[in-house]
Amino acid sequence: MDQNRLSSIALHFIPGIGGRTLRQLVTYCGSAQDVFRASRTTLLQIPGVGPVTADAIRQGRSWKHAEEELTRARKAGVSMVLYTDPQYPSRLRTIEDAPSLLYLQGNLNLEHKKIVAVVGTRRSTEYGTTCLESLLEGLAAHDALVLSGLAYGIDIQAHRLALKYGLSTVGVLGSGIDVIYPAMHSDTARKMLQQGGLVTENPFGTKPDAHNFPARNRIIAGLCDALVVVEAADKGGALITADLANGYFKDVFAYPGSIRQQYSNGCNQLIKAHKANLLTSVKDLEYIMNWETPRPVAVMNVAPAYSDYEPEEQAVLRTLWESAAPLMIDALSGRSGLPPGQLASILLTLELKGIITPMPGSAYRINMPAPGKSAAMAVA
Template identity: 40%
Template sequence: MTEQELFYLLALQRVDGVGDIMAKKLLANYGTAEEVFKTKPQQLASIDGVGTALLKNMQDKTVFEKATKEMQFIETNGIKTHYFQDANYPDRLKHCFDGPVLLFSSGNIDWNNRKLISIVGTRQITSYGTEFCRKLIEDLAPLNPVIVSGFAYGVDIVAHQLAMEYNLQTIGVVAHGLNQIYPKPHKKYVARMEENGGFMSEFWSTTNPDKENFVRRNRIVAGMTEATIVIESADRGGSLITANMANDYNRDVFAVPGRVTDKYSQGCNNLIKSQKAHVLTSAADLIYILNWDIQAMAKPVQKQLFVELEPDEQKIYDYLLKTGKELMDIIALECEFPIYRISGLLLNMELKGVIRPLPGKLFEAI
């Protein structure tokens, strides 16, 4: 995208009544934002949804002054721009009808990594949620996923911190312009996050972290990732909005179950109960459902002569030695393990090098 087109696109965003959906409609008809401004009002009026009020607003020349100021901020601060039709725009977000026409980012984000997952939850994370998040990211680390969250208190910042601890790329999607950091105590994490990942926003530098912006932000978190994971949540909260948006975008949603008496497990338990989320008890559940390549987690070494297996693992291994390759569901049935338990056992056995996965979700002993 050229500087000239960016200028007109910014101006179009400042026209009162032009949101992302209307902007995409106008751009689809006229190709560029510059052409939209050059088009005669009577022609624009033929576009569905363009009424007299919008036509009048298109004549407002102050939008160009505002665009000039924002261009100066972008250039002065090295902000990267991402147009929804360009290659450096989150690919999955392109398929969301209400995805932002334009995104802004800072840092060093690798757009080639396809394994993007969002981790969200309560701002009052418990020790249970923290330990689960740590174990999850530790086990996923060999697959090198990108961890996306909202940079807020609680689950968000824990997910970002753990991603950095395990040298994973992490992206904070914020509900304000990139000229500020919110919440301010998290400023200490900015430099390290921007080394491997960074920050993303649809908001101009003139935008503050107002309440309504967080809901808009959540659709980016849900839309740009392959799956959304809810670690902990009360029966209401922003993370449940994100989960519902992910469902609307036909993304996988996972929720960590908890005790029915725990306040910050109620939201997750309700997601599972209403079948809006998969049960997440370990990294293996996510790997299996998303069909990620488990071989990337195994070290390329020969099988050890003597491998210590847990009793449950030994039971599965003996079964596979006797029957040969078998489906995971059948293994669970014949070995009398619940399906959520078998996925974790099989993952551990693969990492120990005693079994291997085959096409069609089959497994065999080595």
Template identity: 40%
Template sequence: MDPSDLQYILALQHVPNLGDASAKKLIRKTGSPQAVFKEKVSGLLKIDGVGKSKLQDLHDPVHLRAAEKEMEFISKNSISCLYYRDENYPERLRHCLDGPILLFQRGKVNLQKKRMISIVGTRQATAHGMAFCEKLVEDLNPLDPIIVSGFAYGIDICAQRAAMKNKLQTVGCLAHGLNQIYPKVHQKYVRQIEENGGFLTDFWSTDAFDRNNFLKRNRIIAGLSEATIVIESAEKGGSLVTADIANSYNREVFAVPGRPRDEQSRGCNMLIKSQQAHVLTEAADLIYMLGWQIESPQKPVQKQLFVELEEEEKMLYGFLKEHGKEQLDFIALNCSIPTFKAATLLLNMELKGVVRPLPGKLFEVV
């Protein structure tokens, strides 16, 4: 990435109260982060959803100065920067409205076109929960997924240790800059994870360590993956927040059921009871629902000859013909059609015998 471009991206990220969703609107309207700073505030205020409070400090030179200092830290520590418009940015996270405009990465993980799941849970994990986690990751080994988690105590580090044990890549999403490691006791895993995956964050080296950072970090855990798995959780906690975010992104959520009176099973049981998560009792449940492996091949649908398709149906058909099976939200986004409308069109096309649905909200051409 050109240093000048990086400085303006960082400067935009540094503007208080702006946020990633609004920053993306500004970039989309003006064409680039540098163009945002060259545009008059009066012109930017015409953009829907971007008010004065978000722009009042935009032209303060402090942002470019801060960006320059952070660039020094990035350069000295061999950190990769992933801009949301670049090819190396995680594809699934790119489609999240509030996904970071810039991610900082350390390690060797390849985030492109790879099966990826997030495993989260309580810091006070039970022996049963950790055993389930280890067995789940072991059983997923043949499918070679990337295991994403928050590098925290309990289920998080259990999942990442299991990934390394099974020679799977793993990603730790941090709630602080790459100048530190929390919890400090997990420092002993850093080198191995960087050799077998990596770390991601959107926090700067100068950002204060704050509890609210963990909630903000959870959107990255949820956004990176096809599915989020909650293995153990009390009635309240960060894992449930991650599950809620994953649902808002139209991703699959799974929860491991437990005995009703067990404190660390109440959150998972609530997710299942309220139909916010699928029941997960073994790896096969996940594999089937995500369409990673169809247990019994579907009976071929006889494609009708000379089927007449509407213009938007032709667009969807052409996209699936070129890209193979894809998720509903990816199809809708790439064809610039609202998700609810794309779902209706795909249903009509299924009835016409030209596409078929697969587990995990996937579709493919017949």
């Protein structure tokens, strides 16, 4: 067994050592093994390490716990991924308080191209359910991964609708990976193992205690590209997760609702305070996230004929068509061979003709088919 890996896991089972302290210990000492080899005097010089923690490291009693945890993980088909492992999720690695150890189970890809987290009240209404179904149906065209917390209400509905529409879906737990909470969601969790999976930072057997859930929420916020709040009251986990996502510079969205509806108050306040983009359909998310509108399958391998446009305009239009996403001016200039000055004039002309649309970040995308022009299709 890799002794340095075992040492890293053993550090997790020492009370008082969280992710930040663990990374600080390893950075100061050189490796996890060297942390256990360090003298008490050396350990006490490290910020955040007091006498109790230093003595616990020196005693080395956590090694047995680490060995038992690894054995249990192997038997359960669970991966234990350290912060230093190449397979640690890159999105999560960028947040300051990232967990230093994750437990992963299932058929999940946390490097998925598009990850959308969905959170909301545990007491969802018919309005929230309708909004959620529309969202998930729209995300199916993007093959997005849907992330949530397996809780009552909006969370479990998001997982079930993701399964319904053939999307991968991942549940982030506030308990051990062997403790599904609430228990009545166990059947859905089992289905998710085939079409997504489960994630937690908590050791086997950890109960779903209240203090685990705010910590769980930071993983949800850290793993996603976009966070959608479907329904939320004035206070609650959904708003905590939205605040975390804003702090991690993630795009946050919220469905507006009636001012008389309790579970729209939180969403309305997020929008009012400019902490969330107003969401009315998946098109709003596509626009803000700069996700291209999926092309109909029937025309994926063909391009419109632009013979009635000027040669330089044709070059721009075909370049945009062939791109899988909107292009910024620099990229468009490089691919089309047109100098930026000339390109800017052409883009303005095409925008006025209604055939291209400007996007955030000085990017452009093509509309389909060209308004007022031939819709004849030719093999690209």
